[in-house]
Amino acid sequence: MTGKHLLLRALKDKGVKYIFGYTGGAIMPIFDEMDKMGAFRFVMSRHEQGAAFMSQGISRASLSTGNPQIGVCMTTSGPGAMNLATGLADAYMDSVPMLAVTGQVATGVIATDAFQESDVVGVMMPICKQTYMPLAADEVEATVHEAFYVANTGRGGPILIDIPKDVQNSQVADDYQFEAKSYRPNLPGFYYHPTPEREPLQRAIDLINRSERPVMFCGHGVVNSNAGKTLLKFAEKVNIPIASTMHGLSAIPADHPLHLGMMGMHGTVEANRAISEADLLISFGMRFDDRVTGKLNEYAQNADVIHVEIDASEIDKNVATSVAINADVYRTLHVLAGDPMLTYKPRRRWFEKIEGFRQVMAEDLRQEIETGVGDDGKLLMKTIVHQLSELTDGQDLIVPDVGQHQMMAARFYNFQTENSWFASGGAGTMGASLPMAIGVKLARPDERVWSISGDGGFQMNAQELGTIMEQQLDVKIIILNNGYLGMVRQWQTLFFDGRYAGTPMQSPDFGLMAQAYGLPYRKVETLEDVIPALQQAIEHKGAIVLEFVCDPSEVILPMIPAGGGFEDMIVKRPGQQTPETSNSDGEKS
Amino acid sequence: MKRRAILAFMLDRPGVLNKVSMLIRKKMYNVDTLTVCSSRKAGVSRMTITLREDDEAKVQQVIKQLEKFTEVVSVKELDTDHSYWREVAVVKLEVPASHLESFHGRYNFEVLEQKSADIHILQVAGSTRRIDSFLDEVGQEHVIEIARTGVTALEK
Numbered sequence: 001m002t003g004k005h006l007l008l009r010a011l012k013d014k015g016v017k018y019i020f021g022y023t024g025g026a027i028m029p030i031f032d033e034m035d036k037m038g039a040f041r042f043v044m045s046r047h048e049q050g051a052a053f054m055s056q057g058i059s060r061a062s063l064s065t066g067n068p069q070i071g072v073c074m075t076t077s078g079p080g081a082m083n084l085a086t087g088l089a090d091a092y093m094d095s096v097p098m099l100a101v102t103g104q105v106a107t108g109v110i111a112t113d114a115f116q117e118s119d120v121v122g123v124m125m126p127i128c129k130q131t132y133m134p135l136a137a138d139e140v141e142a143t144v145h146e147a148f149y150v151a152n153t154g155r156g157g158p159i160l161i162d163i164p165k166d167v168q169n170s171q172v173a174d175d176y177q178f179e180a181k182s183y184r185p186n187l188p189g190f191y192y193h194p195t196p197e198r199e200p201l202q203r204a205i206d207l208i209n210r211s212e213r214p215v216m217f218c219g220h221g222v223v224n225s226n227a228g229k230t231l232l233k234f235a236e237k238v239n240i241p242i243a244s245t246m247h248g249l250s251a252i253p254a255d256h257p258l259h260l261g262m263m264g265m266h267g268t269v270e271a272n273r274a275i276s277e278a279d280l281l282i283s284f285g286m287r288f289d290d291r292v293t294g295k296l297n298e299y300a301q302n303a304d305v306i307h308v309e310i311d312a313s314e315i316d317k318n319v320a321t322s323v324a325i326n327a328d329v330y331r332t333l334h335v336l337a338g339d340p341m342l343t344y345k346p347r348r349r350w351f352e353k354i355e356g357f358r359q360v361m362a363e364d365l366r367q368e369i370e371t372g373v374g375d376d377g378k379l380l381m382k383t384i385v386h387q388l389s390e391l392t393d394g395q396d397l398i399v400p401d402v403g404q405h406q407m408m409a410a411r412f413y414n415f416q417t418e419n420s421w422f423a424s425g426g427a428g429t430m431g432a433s434l435p436m437a438i439g440v441k442l443a444r445p446d447e448r449v450w451s452i453s454g455d456g457g458f459q460m461n462a463q464e465l466g467t468i469m470e471q472q473l474d475v476k477i478i479i480l481n482n483g484y485l486g487m488v489r490q491w492q493t494l495f496f497d498g499r500y501a502g503t504p505m506q507s508p509d510f511g512l513m514a515q516a517y518g519l520p521y522r523k524v525e526t527l528e529d530v531i532p533a534l535q536q537a538i539e540h541k542g543a544i545v546l547e548f549v550c551d552p553s554e555v556i557l558p559m560i561p562a563g564g565g566f567e568d569m570i571v572k573r574p575g576q577q578t579p580e581t582s583n584s585d586g587e588k589s
Numbered sequence: 590m591k592r593r594a595i596l597a598f599m600l601d602r603p604g605v606l607n608k609v610s611m612l613i614r615k616k617m618y619n620v621d622t623l624t625v626c627s628s629r630k631a632g633v634s635r636m637t638i639t640l641r642e643d644d645e646a647k648v649q650q651v652i653k654q655l656e657k658f659t660e661v662v663s664v665k666e667l668d669t670d671h672s673y674w675r676e677v678a679v680v681k682l683e684v685p686a687s688h689l690e691s692f693h694g695r696y697n698f699e700v701l702e703q704k705s706a707d708i709h710i711l712q713v714a715g716s717t718r719r720i721d722s723f724l725d726e727v728g729q730e731h732v733i734e735i736a737r738t739g740v741t742a743l744e745k
């Protein structure tokens with residue numbers, strides 16, 4: 001048996017069904033063997049970055065379901081491997097377990113600057129949870145098993161295995177043995193605490209019972225540990241409102257009466273103001289990044305913080321905790337939801353106050369959504385997302401790209417399906433949506449999947465239309481075309497005196513592009529046409545491209561300027577009333 | 590700033606040292622010394638890191654970040670009261686032998702070689718401060734070349 005065969009055997013044993021990738025000299029032997037084995041569905045991306053995001057899509061959409069799969073991509077050495085870097089860095093930031101297998105030049109020529117040799121392990125080490133380079137065929141299988149274990153144990157993350165070509169081809173000894181079933185990794189120091197300890201839990205319970213103005217945080221960890229329902233049970237039991245991080249969206253129904261919506265830079269007024277005024281924050285599975293907290297020394301100054309998090313290094317990193325619970329989110333919530341010592345409080349004044357916060361923007365938003373077009377008569381993104389949400393009853397799977405349209409989708413899609421929101425967050429990688437949606441569709445084939453991109457991001461991985469065509473995947477593709485790199489334009493409007501440097505953009509004829517890939521297409525320019533177009537996409541069997549011509553001056557509000565505190569939150573449109581624009585430190589989005 | 594020592598045991602796998610040094614750069618830790626040797630256990634290395642940091646939370650961050658590496662078996666901070674921190678310096682000095690005599694007994698050094706009447710190669714062992722003060726007393730101007738190992742530490 002050869003290294004390549006053992007690699008594929010291990011992938012098969014780990015339940016891998018799809019392999020995304022792109023061939024080349026250093027990976028050919030594995031591709032050849034894969035073809036012979038016939039055990040996988042190979043999906044050829046049109047760029048290796050696409051393959052990385054497709055793998056992410058598989059993992060993100062399936063790992064918390066009954067049919068968990070870890071996404072796997074494979075590329076050749078040198079440029080093939082380097083093209084994976086953005087997708088791996090993105091997975092690392094968003095704690096997405098996935099495996100990248102790259103071919104490497106043969107051990108005999110490593111370190112000679114051979115053709116297409118790159119130090120792949122060296123490059124990927126800081127952006128992967130772990131990297132491996134097996135140097136003999138008999139190490140390969142155990143390496144793959146360890147990789148899967150590490151990827152998906154504790155906080156998830158991407159793993160890279162770089163396999164020299166001669167290791168792929170070489171034979172193991174006749175007495176080689178490997179038992180997949182009984183395999184246990186030999187990692188004596190790699191542990192995590194799944195179960196919460198009683199002592200901090202008790203202190204948490206005391207704080208919760210004593211608090212007058214608590215807010216609960218729903219982070220990515222709630223989605224990943226499939227704990228949405230348990231979170232709701234707990235929240236209802238103690239009557240505490242919930243704010244979500246961007247990645248926490250879809251863990252609970254967005255319109256649940258206790259839900260305040262998204263928090264942070266583009267979070268709702270009610271979530272952000274409630275956090276500012278809270279006396280207790282109970283946070284589940286999140287990491288208090290700067291898009292969530294704003295200026296740290298002004299953040300939630302009067303609140304105690306209970307932090308439940310599987311990754312110990314995230315606790316006390318940015319925000320000092322009163323109670324640290326280093327444990328699995330689901331298990332902790334399960335204990336809390338059943339704890340008889342926790343008491344229900346009506347908190348009438350607190351909820352009244354929050355309702356007041358909600359009213360700050362509610363009427364403006366309602367009117368804008370209803371009007372549906374900007375001053376120039378072009379469509380508003382929020383109205384399109386709102387209509388999509390209504391037509392699909394908030395049931396569908398949403399894969400946004402990065403930019404204004406992403407924040408609009410986060411804010412105005414009324415998520416009803418658990419784990420139905422798949423977004424590049426920590427890295428904010430434009431171009432993630434189209435390939436990620438492919439992975440999501442393959443992981444959850446019976447559900448409707450919408451890829452929603454801006455005109456900018458769509459063109460960053462538009463080549464994956466080729467993959468959609470070839471694989472005949474039913475992904476509904478929406479382009480919200482505002483003619484600009486809108487999110488950056490928004491910053492320019494607010495903080496750069498309206499100088500639009502490097503943001504206006506000419507796009508190709510998206511209709512002709514769709515046609516080139518044999519996909520139906522519809523351009524939507526009027527409010528009346530929004531619903532019929534969305535309806536057409538829903539009824540059409542297969543992929544379709546819808547382009548909406550959007551108002552470039554629409555802004556996503558509220559907004560807390562980068563580096564600013566919650567007090568700096570902008571709630572009025574430019575021109576509507578002079579926005580407070582203090583505290584921008586010129587940081588780029 | 591306060592000097593701290595962190596002791597870590599880690600599996601002796603390729604790239605571990607690389608990871609630690611990358612972490613130091615990435616998180617911009619203020620590291621003074623880093624020493625690695627094998628431990629009593631086969632396949633497990635022993636690493637001592639000293640750094641300057643007053644902020645307790647930051648030191649805890651270093652420890653937690655190290656613990657995240659799958660190769661790391663254990664990490665802890667060693668405080669000065671309950672551990673020995675030692676290093677060795679090999680020094681080439683240009684100084685009359687008689688001058689050196691006066692330090693015998695007060696400092697723990699050994700003459701490895703006398704190259705000429707006033708060129709000596711010495712080995713000095715002890716705490717960082719002890720070695721510093723030896724060099725100060727001898728006179729830094731007499732030092733031609735010096736090699737220091739960096740700190741290694743052991744719990745009492």
Ligand SMILES: Cc1ncc(C[n+]2csc(CCOP(=O)(O)OP(=O)(O)O)c2C)c(N)n1
Binds near residue numbers: 403453485
């Ligand atoms: C790969 C990458 N390059 C640059 C950026 C910085 N950036 C963030 S949002 C954005 C604009 C996105 O424009 P578009 O895709 O048209 O979406 P819109 O904001 O207009 O909805 C840019 C350039 C990024 N996030 N990712």
Ligand SMILES: [Mg+2]
Binds near residue numbers: 481
């Ligand atoms: Mg745009």
